[in-house]
Amino acid sequence: MLTDILSPAARKVAYAIFGFVGLGLFATQAGFVAAEAGQPVALTVALAVYAFLAGALGFPTARSNVPPADDVSR
Known part of the structure; x- marks a missing residue:
């Protein structure tokens, strides 16, 4: 698993980079849609x-x- 390979700090950076890449991709798509371009x-x-x-x-x-169902406090 990723937790065995990367430290928590490195995972935080990796998740942030992944999120910004997604933001860029979807913003680019929104631009094409708004311009009604292919x-x-x-x-x-x-x-x-x-x-x-x-x-x-x-x-x-x-x-x-996410904790297992039997560990969830109500």
Whole structure:
């Protein structure tokens, strides 16, 4: 898992970079939509790959930060 490879500080930086890359990709897409211009194929591919990687990165991260159901305080 990523927790075994990177320290918490390094993971924080990696998540921030990943987030800013996503922000840039989606802002670029919004610009093409607003200009009513055709979206480049490279941007379509980049968005698809980003979405795939976000799921691959996000689900294990969420799972490792959510307590088991029997440990949840009410």
